[in-house]
Amino acid sequence: MREKYFRKQVRALRFSLLSPEKVKKLSAAKIVTPELYDIDGFPVDGGLMDLRLGAIDPGVSCRTCGKRVKECPGHPGCIDLARPVFHIKYIPLIELCLRTFCPSCGKLTLSEEKQKDHTPSERSKKARDAKRCPHCNEMIERVKLDKPSTFMIGKKRLNSIEVRQRLVLIKDEELKRIGINAKTCRPEWSVLSLLLVPSVTVRPSITLDSGERSEDDMTHKLSDITISCNHIF
Ligand SMILES: [Zn+2]
Numbered sequence: 722m723r724e725k726y727f728r729k730q731v732r733a734l735r736f737s738l739l740s741p742e743k744v745k746k747l748s749a750a751k752i753v754t755p756e757l758y759d760i761d762g763f764p765v766d767g768g769l770m771d772l773r774l775g776a777i778d779p780g781v782s783c784r785t786c787g788k789r790v791k792e793c794p795g796h797p798g799c800i801d802l803a804r805p806v807f808h809i810k811y812i813p814l815i816e817l818c819l820r821t822f823c824p825s826c827g828k829l830t831l832s833e834e835k836q837k838d839h840t841p842s843e844r845s846k847k848a849r850d851a852k853r854c855p856h857c858n859e860m861i862e863r864v865k866l867d868k869p870s871t872f873m874i875g876k877k878r879l880n881s882i883e884v885r886q887r888l889v890l891i892k893d894e895e896l897k898r899i900g901i902n903a904k905t906c907r908p909e910w911s912v913l914s915l916l917l918v919p920s921v922t923v924r925p926s927i928t929l930d931s932g933e934r935s936e937d938d939m940t941h942k943l944s945d946i947t948i949s950c951n952h953i954f
Pocket residue numbers: 774775776783784785786787788793794795796
């Protein structure tokens with residue numbers, strides 16, 4: 722039995738962006754409150770230490786898998802973001818899409834003819850910052866990235882909702898022309914609407930010598946995010 726287990730091999734790994742649907746599917750609970758524990762010290766439902774996200778205390782069992790501490794692997798949750806947020810690591814992808822596709826018809830701003838005999842990366846270079854769309858003939862205003870994460874058209878700032886709308890417009894087959902596989906990487910998935918929250922087993926709380934509970938840094942940060950979201954909603 723054991724030998725068989727060790728003979729298993731990983732042939733390939735594929736990385737992809739998570740769609741909001743996938744985040745929803747992966748998460749065991751929606752986090753809606755920054756409160757962690759009630760007066761009796763029990764994790765609050767819908768809080769960051771919700772028992773559906775895993776068991777980290779002796780004596781409690783996980784409300785998702787029913788197992789106890791050390792046996793429960795932990796389960797992620799999610800936070801509904803009050804406004805879409807750019808994933809900072811994917812700013813280059815967002816910039817590429819804003820500068821190479823038409824904001825009105827969503828097509829690559831390079832005529833079919835000029836696309837012939839070119840590699841996907843050559844096509845994206847040639848399509849970049851076109852002044853007029855060769856497909857729908859619309860004039861295109863140039864998008865500039867004001868680092869780290871502000872997109873401008875002239876003096877006007879494009880907010881995350883507007884950016885997302887532009888990205889949604891781009892069709893799968895148009896993305897393929899510049900080498901983006903829409904199955905694993907729809908550009909609008911890089912503008913987050915649902916934030917995946919790591920399980921409690923990833924960010925366990927510790928008990929200090931004084932008997933006080935102390936939370937992981939990540940829990941504090943996630944708590945700030947829920948507070949901000951509740952202010953905006
Ligand atoms: Zn569990």
